[in-house]
Amino acid sequence: MKLEARLKELGYSGEIFTTLNGRSSLYIFLKSLNLHKGTKVAISPFTCVAAIYPLICLGLTPVYIDIDDDFQISLKDLKKKWNDDIAVCIIQSTFGIRSNAELISWVKSRGSVVIADDAHSLGAEFSVSHKDVDAIYLSFGVEKSLSSKIGGALVVNSLDLARKVRDQYDKIHNPSWSTVLYHLVQPLIFPLARRFSFLWSFFKKYSLLYSGVNSFELEGLVIDEKLWVRKLGYVLESYLLFMFKNFEMVTKKREKVVVEYNHIFGKNYNGALIKYPVLKSELSHSQLKAIYSSGLYISNWYDSLIYPSGVNLVIYGYEVGSCPNAEKLSKEIINLPTGNGVDLKTIHRLSDMFHTS
């Protein structure tokens, strides 16, 4: 079965284009809209730099919209910052939490294009209604719901837009053999590097470890699209399909883990969240200590606004103070894991520690 057929099974019904990563998908979609330089694109800054880099490369201007306490883009702030020059709105279902359906219809009623960033929400049962948006892009990169450490896909809902995207897609190439090889060895060399520090230094020195973000992206340096926008290609697509064999099982595990966390933290999240967010301010000192000593892997999404730290905020056009809630939440967030590696016994131990603290 092809990747396209797998994604259709998950409810992605438009025309599907597979790419080397999510950012390539976003790039070809925005390019196909043929927007003039300086056109505004609304986006939340509570995201990865990779989700903004395509805008910078195309000369588009990000308009940063604050988030609500559920980490989703805020309709209130969008209305406040809205002007008719905003041609596109990118909505991200952060951690797999539902995007605001009202926001989508509000943007559509203004005649702007909506693209959903589903990088976190493949398999999350209540991701945006796939048909309400113009397009959706997915990532299969590092730490994603379905991860082969690399890969992306673009789903385009309207036939007219799909035709324009096809024109762009036909112009891009498959990854080179060295790129394919580089990504195929990542799952092998990462565990080794974690185990042996000399290997970590060696691989780092020769840039052999892929962290998901490149230095030119941190700096916002525009480089030729031929160097980074790529199709996924047969080999990496086959590898991704192979990873799909555990997807249903892992999704069910995530759902179960989310329910367990809900009991501990008194929240009511639903579905297969990719990370379970809690805020430091909601926890006592001893509860925080219990989390950090539990042995659970705490990820750093997005402990710096426009993740990771080191992003050149000036080049990315982010004005500090313009999205105060996103800034506050990025300082407070702790993400708990939900994936296959999570041992339920560890969560139960954490629960006991919480109840006795």
Ligand SMILES: Cc1ncc(COP(=O)(O)O)c(C=O)c1O
């Ligand atoms: C929310 C979000 N959107 C988009 C991306 C970009 O995906 P990719 O790494 O496949 O280009 C990421 C990457 O980490 C992300 O976290």
